[in-house]
Amino acid sequence: MTVQPEITQRDLRSRSREIMDAVQAGQAFTVTRDGHRIGELLPLRRRRRFVPRGEFAAMSRSAPGSSLDVFRADQDAAVGTGRTIC
Template identity: 80%
Template sequence: MSIQPEITQRDLRSRSKEIMDAVEHGQSFTVTRDGHRIGELIPLRRRRRFVPRQEFAAMSRNAPSVDIEIFRADQEAAIDHEADSPYDR
């Protein structure tokens, strides 16, 4: 486990572009004020749009089987419910 570098509030203010560029590239920081930790800057997790076939197959091996009749009944119930919605008028 890597330890996040600590930066002071003053560093964050004066080097904000450099620090935010580092966050954008995956670096995390612990922000301190008066020697006390007050927060963390962490990159947002980006959502993948593509999952390789092998990975999808591996994840699917343990997925529960789907009863197609129950699935279709659930879909029909949802459609019927939406048709009766007073908000769609």
């Protein structure tokens, strides 16, 4: 577990740009007032919208093999028609 740096309310007010840049870069902070912890500044988790081509290729190399016939049978079972989709 990583220890979050503590910053005072005054530091947050006077160094807000520097602190927000650090939060955007992934750093978390604990905010204190009068020596007491009052909150945390945490970066938001962002979902990736895509996987880079090289990363996808690396994941694909270690993926188990699949059969087109088994895939189609799974699709038919999911739809419940007993007919081949396509």
